[in-house]
Amino acid sequence: MHTRYNRNRREFLTDCFCGMGSVAFAAMTAQEQLRAAKFNPLAPKPPHEPAHAKAKSVIFLFMAGGPSHLETFDPKPLLNKLDGQKRPAEFGDVQYQNVNTASRILGTKRTFQKYGKSGIEISDLFPYQAEVADELCMIRSMHGDMVVHSAAQYQMMTGRVIPGFPAMGSWVVYGLGSEAENLPAYVVMPDSHGAQEAGVPMYTNGFLPSVYQPTMFRPGTKPVLNLDLPKGVSLDERRRSIRLLRDLNEAGMPGEDLEFAARMSAYDTAFKMQTEAPKVFDLSNEPKETLDLYGVGNPLTDDYGRRCLMARRMVENGVRFVTVVSGGGGPEAEWDAHNDIEDNHLRMASWTDKPVAALIKDLKRRGLLDSTIVLWGGEFGRSPESEKSKGRDHHNTGFSMWVAGGGFKGGTVYGATDDIGLKATVNPVHFRDLHTTLLYQLGLNQDALSFMHLGRKERLTEIRGEVIKDIIS
C-alpha cells in the first residue's frame, strides 16, 4: 500500500478525502483511486469498459404486480376471436397459479394504434406514453422463471429467485460508485399504498457492504430519514458540536489513519447532505409548466408525478439508480389484475401514464435522456386466459418491458410472443439478458462486476446473460 508520509496530519485530512468529487478523482493516480475506493467505497469508479459506457444512471419505473402485456404493448387480435374458448392446443402449456384447464381465453377491450414515426403499436390505455413512442425500445419477448410475485420480483431485481442477493441498484453503485456528493447513490421511492410481496429485501444490498444499501424514500416532503436535526437543536448549535466532535476525533488520532479519515469525511458528507439534499427534494421551485407536465396537483397523478419528477432531479444531481414503484398494498392498488383487468389497469394507468411520459419528455429536453436509462415494467405479464371471468392471472413466459434513453434504440420493437401472447417465441429475453444489457450500457461487465461471497464469485446475472446488441445503438 502506498502511503505518503511527508504531509502533516491536517494536510492529509483535508486533501485525502474531504469533499472529493469526480474532478479530484480524475486527478488521482490509479493507485490513489484504488486506495480512495477502499476507504471511500462510494468514490466514483471508472467503468470496466468505457468504450460503450453510454449511460450514467438508471431510473426503473417498477410496475409492481405484473402489468398485462395484452392490454398495453403487445396487440393480439386473435384473443378477441378466441374469447370464451379454451386455449388451442397448438400454443402449448405453461404453469399458472390459478388458471387451469377449465379456463377460457379472455379478449381485450383495449384498442391498439400505431404511434410516432416508428409506428409502435400501443393501446389506448397509455395515450401519453404513445406520444413518446419514438423514444421507446419495446421488448415484447421478456420471460422469467417464476410465476409468483415474491420469487419473480427477486429474480427481476436481483437475478435470483430467493432473497438475500444484491439488487441491480446496489450492484451498479458497487460498480460505478456515486457522483452525488450530497445525496444517496441508490434511491427507492416506494408506493404509499403499501408494500410488494418480495418486500424490502428485493431492493437491498444482500451481502454487499451496507454502503451499497438503498435509501428507501418516505412519502411526503422529507423523504430521507435522519436528515433533520433533532428537535431543539439549531443548525448553529449542531455545527458547533460537530466541530467539537472533529476536534476530539483528531486529538485521538495516532497518525495518518485512512479509516478514521474516511469516517470524518463521512461526517462532512452527512452534514452537507443535511443542508443540500432538502433543496433537491423541494419541488416548489419547479415551474408550473413542469409540474403540470408530470400531473402534479391532479389528484390522480400527483403521487406518481411527484416521484417521477423527483427521480429526474435525483439523476440530474448525480444519483446512480432510482427505482420508482407503482403499486403496493394489495391487488387492487397494484397491477395485479386477478379480479378485473379493465377496472384494475384503467386505474393503474390513470395514476402513472402521464407522469411516465412526462419523465421521458423532461429528461429529453434537458439533455439527460442520453445518459439515463429509463426502464419500465413489472415482474411478469398476465395470462391470455381469464381468471374469475374478468381478471388475468400471473404470466411469466412472455410479456413486455420497455427501455428508453441511455443508448437504447428508441422507436424499435424487439422480440415477439405467439399469437395469443402466451410464450415469447421470437428473440426471447430473460431477465438476465436484460440485466447484462443494462450493465453493458453503463460500461459494466457482468463478469467483472462480481463479489466473493461464501466461496463463490457472485454476480447479478448468475448464469451469464447475453447483451442484446440489436436494441442498442
Next chain:
Amino acid sequence: MQKLFALLAVATLLFAAENGAPEKIAPLGVYKLAERAYWAFQPRNNAAPPVFATAIDKAWVKTPIDAFVLDGLKKAGLLPAPPASKATLIRRVTYDLTGLPPTPEELDAFLKDESPKAWENLVERLLASPRYGEQWGRHWLDVVRFAESDGYEYDMHRPDAYRFRDYVVNSFNDDKPYDQFIKEQLAGDEIDPNNETLMVASGFNRLGPLRKNAGNQNVASSRNEVLTEMTNVVGAGFLGVTVGCSRCHDHKFDPFRQSDYYRLQGFFAQTNENDLIRASAEEQAAWKAVVDPLTTELRRLQFSMRKATEEEKGKIQTQLDAIDEKMPPPMTAIYAVKNDPKKLSPVHTLFKGDYLQPVEAVGARPLGILLPENTPETPLDAEKPRTRLASWVADPANPLTARVMVNRVWQYHFGRGIVSTANDFGRMGAKPTHPELLDFLANKFVESGWRMKPIHRMILMSSAYRQASQSPAEKIGMEKDAEVSLLWKFPRRRLEAEEIRDSMLAVSGRLKGDIGGPSVLIPIDQDLVKMLKRPQYWVATKDKSQYDRRTLYMIYKRNLQLPFMGVFDAPDMQLSCSRREQSTHAPQALELLNGQLSNDLAQSFASRLMKEAKTDAERIDLAWRLAVGRAPTDKEKRLAASYLDEKPSDPLRLKEMALDVFNLNAFLYVN
C-alpha cells in the same frame, strides 16, 4: 411401520412402471487422488510449535499460539507490537467476550490489580459471565441465519423462535461440547423426542426463510426449497464448504459432485415440521374458540370454490382473504422437526437444480470426497438419518469440522480467520495463513472434549492477543502485510451494530440486563412498518421497560431490519453470514447524529452525568471513563470543557457532548 414401507415401495415401483422404466440410480462419485490431496480434506497434522533460542523470543511466547505466530512474523521479516496498556486490554477483552464496555469500577479494579494473575482472573471472570453466551451465541446465530420470521410475502412471525436463540446462548454459557452442539441441532428430535431442549435445538433445521403462498402454494417447489435450506447450512455452517454450489451442477472448483449434494440432502428426506404446542389448556381452549369457527368457514368456502362460477370465485377469494386476516397467530409452541416416513420426499439429482426435472435417484451419504471410495449410500427411509449425518460431521476424524470451528473462534477474536473465508475452506476460499496453527488448535479443541472455553483461554492468554493495535513499525507492517493477517499488531475493529446500541444503553445507564425470553418489538416509524406486506404483524411489546434490553433480544425480522442495524452492517438473515462487513459511510453519521435512538440515549447519558458528577470537569472525566474506558487526555478535557463553558447554563450542551461521545472513534472502535 413395515407395512407402510412396503406400501411405499410398491407405490415407488408403480410410479416407475407408469413412467416406463425403473428409475435410474445416480452413480457414486469418483474422486481423483489430486482432489483427495487438497489440504482441507487431509487429516490434521500434528506439528509441534516452533522453538526459539533467544531470551526475548522465549519471553514473548506465552502460549503455543505465540510460537506459531512469531514464526510467521519472523519469516516475513516482521516483529510483534509491544504489549497493549492494561486499560486497552480490559476494554478489548470485555467487548470481545461480552459485547459490552467495562464499567469504570471494573476498569479501576483491573488497573489496581498488580498480581501476576490479574489478566487470567479477568479472562476467567468474563468467560463465566452470562454475557459471554449472549455475545458468542450471537455470532453463531449469524452463521445459521437465525431470524424470527419466515421472509417472503407474508413474513409471518415465529414468536417462539426465541427458544432457539436461548438454547444457543445457554449452550455457549454451559461450554457445551461442540460435537454435542452439532448433534443436538441436526438431530435433537432423534436423540430424545421427550427432551424439550433437544426438540428446541432440532429447530435448527427450520431456521431458513420459508416461502408460503397463501392458497396457491406449489407444494413440490416449496418442499424443494425447504430441503435446500436444510442442506446448504450443513455445508456452510459446520463443514465450511460451498457444497450448496453443486445443487445445479458438479462443483466447478471443489470435488463435490451434484450427486454428493443430493445425497447430503437425502438425510433430510424424512424431515418435516413438528410444532409442539406449549400453550396451557385454557389458552388452547381460547385459541380453538377463535380458530375453529374460522376454520369451518374456511373449509366451507374452499369447498364451494370448487363448484363456483368464475364470478363467484372472486367473491369467495375476498372472503377467504378476510378470514386469513382474522386468523390469530399460532399457539405458543416449540418449533421442532420429526421424521415422517409417510411424507418421505424422494430425492433425485435435478437438472440445473430444477425440481421439475429429476434425473437420477439417490439415497443418503455424506460428502464422497471425505469417504473411502465406493462407500455405499443408505436408503432414504433408514432410521435416524440425521443422527448418522451428525455423527459423521462431529467425528473427531472429520478433517473439516474442528478446523472450521476453531477458525471461527479465531476470527471473532482477531477480526479475521486463519482461513479468512470462514465458510469456505475450498479452493476458491483463502489459504490458511498459519496452517500448522490451525491444526494445532483443532487438535486441542478435540482433545479438550470439543469445548470452546479452553480455546478462548489459550488465545486470550497469548502475547499475540495482548499486543497493542499500533506498532512502532507501522510503515513496514503495512507494506508487507496490510491486512495484518500475520498479526504484527492487534487489529482494531469497529463495534458491530448490536454492540453499538448495547453500549449506548449501558453507558447511559439504561441497559436492562434480563436474559432470554420472547423477543421485543419496539415501536418504530410507521413509514417503515408500511413497507411490510403485512404491517399488522408489527405490534409493539406492551411492557415498555423491555425496550432497553440488549439488541439480541429485539426481534430479528427478515423483511424489516431496524435501520440502525442495517446501516451498521448487520446481516440480512437470509443467507449464512460468516463475517460481517465493516463499511463507513454518511448514513451512519446521520443515524448517530440525528437518529432518535442515539439522541434519546444521549439525553439519558447527560442526565446520568448530571446526577453522578458535580462539576463539568468531573462529568467529562466520567463520560470518558464510561464510554471510552479511560480518562480523557488533557487535550480532550480542554476541548470538552471549553465547549461546555461557552454556554454553562444550557443543558443542551451536555447532551450534545454526550452525543459526540457516541460518535467518537474511541467509542466506536476497539483497540
